[in-house]
Amino acid sequence: MDDDNRICVGAIGGAFGVHGEVRLKSFTADPEAIADYAPLASEDGARSFEVQIVRAINQGFAARLSGVRSKEDADALKGERLYVPRERLPQLPDDEFYHADLIGLEVVDTGGARLGRVRAVQNHGASDLLEVQAPGTSSTVLLPFTREAVPTVDLASGRIVADPPHGLFDD
Incomplete structure (x- = not known):
């Protein structure tokens, strides 16, 4: 699968319990919807998983993944990021973006004047921040990812026009 055609939708935080369940962090707008996009592929594309959400837990979900039967199997996947083809995700309204498109x-x-490049998109609770x-x-x-601080995102030309708060970028 072409890297430009995949979107990271989650990550495995390791085993949850002793029966092969994993801690699953979801990066989808509706966190439980991650299971709807299955099968989810490993970062290298070598493995594919069907997903069954078992229950909500702190910072994610306890989930069962196809082919993961033991705590050892689940622990071996710790840190694995999970991807889906872009076409499997819904189209977004004009004022919403996938993080992968901004980076x-x-x-x-x-x-x-050039301020830099987006290295990452972070969210610490209130709203998204462009690193x-x-x-x-x-x-x-x-940089706060608000309409005031970022009035224009032009994916076609690969540019963001920012009007940052005074003093945020050293003049």
Whole structure:
């Protein structure tokens, strides 16, 4: 499966219990919907899993994955990220984006000056933050992903136009 055609929808946090259940973190908008996109593929594409959500647990779900029968099988998958083909996911409204589509985009200010590239999208509870890596440095800035701070996302041209809060990026 082409990397550009896959979206990471979850990750395995290790075993949950002793009967082969896993701790499953969902990255989908409706967390329980992760099972609806199955089969989910491993990062290298070598394995594929059907998913059955057993119950909600702290920071995710206890889930059964096809082919995972023991605690040892489940522990061996700890840290594995799970992917689906993009076409299996729903189309988004114009003002919503998959995180995978934002990562790598160039960020410029409203005057066209380059601020950096999106390295990651983070969410610590309130709203999404774009982690922007400044040009020629390893330092990053967390830019609120709000309509005020990010008025334009142009996927076709690979650019984000930002109007960051004063002082966020050193002038």
